[in-house]
Amino acid sequence: MSDTAAPYSRTDRTTPTRYRDRASWEREAIHAVLDSTFLCHLGFIADGAPVVLPTLYARVGDRLYLHGSTGSRPLRGAGEDEGLAVCVTVTLVDGLVLAKSAVHHSVNYRSVVAHGTAHQVTDPAELAVALDALVDQVVPGRSGDVRRPSAKEIAATAVVRLRLDQVSAKARAGGVQEDEADHDLPYWAGVLPVATVQGTPEPSPYTTVALPAYLHTV
Numbered sequence: 363m364s365d366t367a368a369p370y371s372r373t374d375r376t377t378p379t380r381y382r383d384r385a386s387w388e389r390e391a392i393h394a395v396l397d398s399t400f401l402c403h404l405g406f407i408a409d410g411a412p413v414v415l416p417t418l419y420a421r422v423g424d425r426l427y428l429h430g431s432t433g434s435r436p437l438r439g440a441g442e443d444e445g446l447a448v449c450v451t452v453t454l455v456d457g458l459v460l461a462k463s464a465v466h467h468s469v470n471y472r473s474v475v476a477h478g479t480a481h482q483v484t485d486p487a488e489l490a491v492a493l494d495a496l497v498d499q500v501v502p503g504r505s506g507d508v509r510r511p512s513a514k515e516i517a518a519t520a521v522v523r524l525r526l527d528q529v530s531a532k533a534r535a536g537g538v539q540e541d542e543a544d545h546d547l548p549y550w551a552g553v554l555p556v557a558t559v560q561g562t563p564e565p566s567p568y569t570t571v572a573l574p575a576y577l578h579t580v
């Protein structure tokens with residue numbers, strides 16, 4: 363489905379209770395956040411208690427693929443038939459907003475929260491697509507420049523699928539919001555930009571080839 367297609371549906375679950383004006387259900391906005399990084403937090407209930415785990419993910423159309431091990435709890439619970447109720451959160455921090463008063467400090471951010479039922483990917487063809495997407499989500503182009511996984515490695519790797527349906531984005535951008543009475547206080551105020559920066563690639567001792575083209579832009 364195209365990023366310019368109709369927005370995702372608004373539901374009670376995907377509508378924030380605070381700062382609703384910062385929320386978006388537009389596919390383009392949601393996909394832009396999801397495509398900008400590769401680490402999410404996966405929430406679910408295990409043995410009656412909430413659990414939140416960081417894991418890698420990839421977006422393919424309106425599906426999220428989440429990486430895991432066949433021995434992990436969420437993967438064991440996400441059967442192909444029944445599935446596992448989950449919440450997936452992705453957050454990008456763009457800046458620290460420093461006000462003259464402590465109460466008005468804030469963060470500029472972009473985030474996506476998706477709810478739904480995750481199912482383990484068992485079809486070999488879909489699993490191959492998902493595994494390549496997970497590698498390319500971290501470093502675009504990498505999946506075509508590595509040894510393919512063996513049958514044993516595939517058996518030890520699990521992937522769950524979450525359809526993007528109950529999903530929304532939320533963001534804050536801009537500067538400091540001050541109380542008028544604080545304007546003349548003798549404190550510095552402003553925005554401290556935050557960005558994730560990748561460094562110079564460091565070759566392994568076993569590397570004998572030149573730096574791949576897709577890493578020259580890292």
